[in-house]
Structures are given as structure tokens and as C-alpha cells.
Amino acid sequence: EAGVVQSPRYKIIEKKQPVAFWCNPISGHNTLYWYLQNLGQGPELLIRYENEEAVDDSQLPKDRFSAERLKGVDSTLKIQPAELGDSAVYLCASSDRDRGLNTEAFFGQGTRLTVV
Amino acid sequence: GEDVEQSLFLSVREGDSSVINCTYTDSSSTYLYWYKQEPGAGLQLLTYIFSNMDMKQDQRLTVLLNKKDKHLSLRIADTQTGDSAIYFCAERRRTNDMRFGAGTRLTVKP
Numbered sequence: 001e002a003g004v005v006q007s008p009r010y011k012i013i014e015k016k017q018p019v020a021f022w023c024n025p026i027s028g029h030n031t032l033y034w035y036l037q038n039l040g041q042g043p044e045l046l047i048r049y050e051n052e053e054a055v056d057d058s059q060l061p062k063d064r065f066s067a068e069r070l071k072g073v074d075s076t077l078k079i080q081p082a083e084l085g086d087s088a089v090y091l092c093a094s095s096d097r098d099r100g101l102n103t104e105a106f107f108g109q110g111t112r113l114t115v116v
Numbered sequence: 117g118e119d120v121e122q123s124l125f126l127s128v129r130e131g132d133s134s135v136i137n138c139t140y141t142d143s144s145s146t147y148l149y150w151y152k153q154e155p156g157a158g159l160q161l162l163t164y165i166f167s168n169m170d171m172k173q174d175q176r177l178t179v180l181l182n183k184k185d186k187h188l189s190l191r192i193a194d195t196q197t198g199d200s201a202i203y204f205c206a207e208r209r210r211t212n213d214m215r216f217g218a219g220t221r222l223t224v225k226p
Contacts, residue, residue: 004158031212042120042204042216043159056213091158104149105214107158 002026004108006092012114018080021111025073025094032069033105034077035091043091049075082115089113120217122205127223134192136220138205143186145207150179150190153202153219162203163190192222200224 005024013019025032030051035043046065048056051072060067064083069075079086089112093105122138140148146167151159165172165179165188172179178191192199202219209215 033214035216040218042218045213045215048213050212056211093159104147104161104164106161107151109156109158 004092004094004106006090006108006111008111009109010112010114012116013082015084015115016081018078019082019113020076020078021090021092021113023075023077023092023108025075025092026096026106029094029096029106030072031095031105032075033091033093033095034067034075035093037089037091037110039088046077046090079113082113084115087113087115120205120207120215122203122217122220124218125221125223127225128195129225130195130197132195134190134195134199134222134224136190136192136203136205136222138188138190138217140186140188140205140207141215142207142209143183144210146210147208148179148181148188149206149208149214150177150188151204151206151216153204159204195222195224197224197226 007022032049034046037043047060047067049069052069067077089110091110093107095105120140128134149164150162152162153159163174163177165181170181176193180189202221204219205217206214
């Protein structure tokens, strides 16, 4: 079974440019997370979807970040315009809430963004 | 506090036991997890424990949970050089969101 797939793996852009990340969760997983991981730190939640509904986006900087999960499957995370401080690894994870409370999150390999 | 807290570094010799500690934030958290991250890779689930348990053993891994103190630990027996990585503690809250600590970098010396 394929795991969580993210693309691209690496992205280098100039500041003020837009950028988008894509995530394909594990088939059947209804919960999808986007996390931000700065160097030397743990993942910080940006947004969580239950199916197509964003149920927790309190940590998403809405002035420049947006996300969507059309049809409750794939998701994209966009930054426009990017700032130098956005350089980080963006992790996508998914879990299957219907399995009950033990819904471990499976992570993709992440997209490493460098803003220059 | 609001944060899941872990010590940042741990160094052990090959063959020794490693103990990584964590304090979490929400007494109603349902599951506690330990994830491992190797350089350039995503997070890999190592083990987990349900909040009504106080211990779980899985081969070389032992998880201890003190729910009263909101303290979680991971013991790795017979630590190998391949265990060198960053270990993250995480809690699943009743709202279904997951919160992570900053990670403990384990270095295993030959």
C-alpha cells in the first residue's frame, strides 16, 4: 500500500513568489493534516481536515496561506506571497478516524521549501 | 503549559539503554505516541500507548506513562548506532488533533 505522497520534495523560490505543495493521503483516510517543521523543532499543526472540511485552521496564517481539500482526498497548501521566514519543511499526514480512537498519523516525506 | 516538552539531546554508548522523557499537556489525551525521524525523512511511528495503560513493551522498546504527572518515557534497550535519530513525543487530544514535542536528538556512540 502506498504511503502518504507529497510533491515536490524540494522547492527553491524567491521571496514574494507563490508556491504550492501537494499531498495525496493514504487511500481511505479521512483525516488530513498539514504541519510545518522548522529546523530543530517538532511539527506544528497548520490545518486539519476531516474529509473536505477544515476543522482546525487556527494556526494557519490566513493572510498568505491557503489550503484546500476538494472531494476529501488530495490536498494542496499554497503560500502567496512567500517570505524568507517560510523556509521550512512542510509535512502532510493522514489518519483513519473511522478505525476508532487510535488513529495514528502516517507522514509523508515532506516538502523542503527554501525562500531566497 | 501549552507545549509538549522534551529534552533536546541525549547521548549514549552502543549497548546501553536510552531513556527519552516527555511531558504532555492535556490530561484527557487519549493516545500518546513516539515517532522517529531520520535525516531527510518523514516521521515514522515507533510505538504508542493508550491513556489507560501505564506500560507497554514492544521488543527493545518500553513505554511508561504516568498519567497523574502527564509524563511519558521511551526506553530503548541495547541501543544501536542505527537508533541515532530524532525522537518525537506526541499526544492525541480528545478533539482529534495531535501535538508534538520539539524532539530529542539521540546520538549513539560506538
